[in-house]
Amino acid sequence: MDLFNREGFVRKKCESCGKHFWTLNQERTRCDDQPCSPYTFIGDPPTSKRLSYVETWNAVERFFKKNGHTIVKRYPVVSRWRPDLYFTVASIIDFQRVEGGKVVFALPANPLVVPQMCVRFNDVPTVGVNGKHGTSFCMIGQTALANREGYWKDRTIDLDFELLTKVFGIPKEEVSFDEDVWMGYGAFGYSLQYNVRGLETGNAVFTAFEGSPEKYVPLKERVVDMGAGLERLTWLSQGTPTAYDSYLAPVLRRMKKENAVEYDEALFRKYAALAGEINLDEYRNLDDARLKIAKSLGRDASDLAKQFGALEALYAIADHTRTLLFAIADGMLPSNSGGGYNLRMVYRRARNFINYYKFKLTVPDLIDWHIDQLRGMYPELAGHDSDVKDVLGVEESRFLSSAERVAKIVSSISSEGKELSTDDLVRLYDSDGVTPEQLAEAGARASPPEGFYEKVQARHLSREIEQPKLQFDTSRISATRLWYYEEGAPLDFTARVVKVFQGNHVVLDRTVFYPRGGGQEPDRGTLGGAEVVDIEKYGDVVIHKVKGKAPRAGTRVECHVDQRRRRRVTQIHSATHVLNGASREVLGPWVWQHSAFKEEDYGRIDITHFSHLTGVEVQKIEDLANDVVRRDLPVTNTFMPRQEAEKKYGFRLYQGGVVPGKLVRVVDIGGWDIEACGGTHVSSTGEVGLIKVTKVERVQDGVERLEFVAGEAAIEYMHRMDSELSELSAVLNTQRENLPKVARGILRDLEESRAREKSLGETIVEMSSTGVAAEAKDVGAARLYVSKNPPMGEEQIIGQGQKSVSSEPSLIYVAIFSTGKSARIVCFVGQEAMKAGFSAVEIVRQLAPTLGGSGGGSPSFAQGGGPLAGKVDEAASIAQGLLPNSTS
């Protein structure tokens, strides 16, 4: 490294961790990173100036601009262009695209610097506590390709050293560099980490290889990926006890205005210097880490938690609301699965802190304060102000109802006073969201949650899902010419058969058959006389599955695409785009297409939205969509380089997920909806004819499904509905307009007659049970009544039996009857009869075998039966012969 020679840096090995590092300070024996060295900048910042968050960025921006860098606007924190990630976790993610299963770098400028807000949820419990972790942070991404416009190692280090020493005025000997190798996201390289007074301020990765250290190839183009934490630089320049006190200062000031937190500031500075060591990788849990800090301060751990808990809660609230602001402004919704779960989790964590410490704070205020603070750096946030508050308003009501639910569970458990095992606690937390802390506070008897979170974790160990293997080896076959994408491609065409797999999977040299893709179902038709039943794309080879005799390889075949099907699927596909645009317009900017499906007869689009669609909303969407259809807007398909498309249209392009490849096909529905899409489309919206939403349902939290018909399928749907209505009015013998009235009348009549039937049944029971005792015959001290197939329903029989024995306690009531496919026995034994030695359950057990079954119940009432319906008579005559001693 040029700089090291020029300035006289020496390479040393840290006596604590063993890493190599470069420094100007001859005395240094340990690397200047945690935990080898403590923070020494707190209360004593090494920089020449005290800078705010935005001022720090402005200084960085000015410096790199002056040195020939393009300053790029931040990318969304929701990484739509990366199917393998929910959030932008590092600045380099902005410039990575997946093409053909490989990560490629695509820079909009070279060299460049981006103030990339990043979101990470992997150490939420330490946020607010360890002084530096946040769920969001701004990574200053200095990115360059190692070519003529850009640069490689020396220039990177020169620039960053100059930034630290000249711009921020840090003495040269205070800056040291740790050597390492950095890996991640499919590429790796040598790295240098910049440390100042115990704080890591940046990390430059010189990405030179693709793959992993075990198996790698040199990258075609090497990339400099330097990331510096803006929060860290701000902190360093202010020397505040925690990073939060620096980069969140304006927000914290407003938070504290009505929420004075009192604590020993001198003690807190000492505590904060040590709190930086809290890192869940090294400590089993927060309590252990706190215990260690408490010990070295000579304090009690619970005392420290009590003393600083409220302050730490304020930090966490500030952090969490800032993350929510960015994530929701960039289109993510809180939910119970996927990346949305992280948002729900931090929202609830923040809200619980507000409740617990009874802070006078509202989330919408906090959102405003963050927007205010960041205005000079991220002015776009202000434009999302009301959307973010709308979404959080919904989330708030969910939080409240969930809190209510938890409170109910907690109070019912604590009132039971039962001792809870760890398993109980784990189950309660996992399935109901009730934490052990909440239970303990309510006075429930809970055993200490030793290894609690490990137990929860253990319940979620999931097995790896195996990737389905490619069925065919297409590596030796050249790409199929995708004729269907070409203007004026004929639906009847000839092509040469290149290869036939497994006797019925045909590869052609060119094809107009549209394969399954982007949620659109494949074409049908004939290929050399054989019926085409399925079409899939494997890489860039299209494989047609045929039924019947497949043509031989090398022959020329005539192909005919099913025109009717193609036309109908096309209409539905374009309708999907129109509906997507209409939904976003009607509902809000958080609406994205989650997934979609287009068949010949109907289509389906899943959109992200936070609540159930109302009838009015659906109607608005439908009306707007049909308005777009009537305006007959032109639809264009254009292939363009990915970068150009992203630049021109933004990430809204990626509605159905990312499209792989260097070129993307941009489908523009008259400027109304623009998406990257590989499907077939109409040439103007008028061809869609009509769009009708047929069904709305919720797929999962935050995702609503619209089922619809369009074009010819919509007309057919109308016909079908119409004839069903006709049929219905014929059945009910009325005119259509009277149908609702007539149906309501029928329903009312039905209810009335049910009520009549019920009271009639009761009358029958009432009248008939008086005659039972008279017909009974003496059996010892008891009286026996056996009825065979009484003319009543089962319910009435039970009613009659019950009534009879209660008015005549010496009575034994036995009813044996057939239900058609089987025989049943119902038996009641009155109080006196029981004393005389009779038992209902014994009687049933004695009779049931005759019917080929069994029975059960109590001595006073039992039921039974069997499948032999024809043996009712036989069973009845056995019942007639019952004797007292035979059943006891």
Place this chain on the structure above:
RNA sequence: GGGCCGGUAGUUCAAUCUGGUAGAAUGCCUCCCUCGCACGGAGGAGGUCGGGGGUUCAAAUCCCCCCCGGUCCA
């Protein structure tokens, strides 16, 4: 994406483990008490036990599939 918990009267829930007449509280209706209200008293209405299939003489209960809600984790 995966795991777990739940769905019974308008509402909150019991009965499910261990199959045998679906229950309580509350709200609602009627009546009594009262100048009236509240309280109190008497009576009454209110249920496809989320849906479907299976096992069984018999399923709210056991088994399978699906739907819906909640929750945790990646």
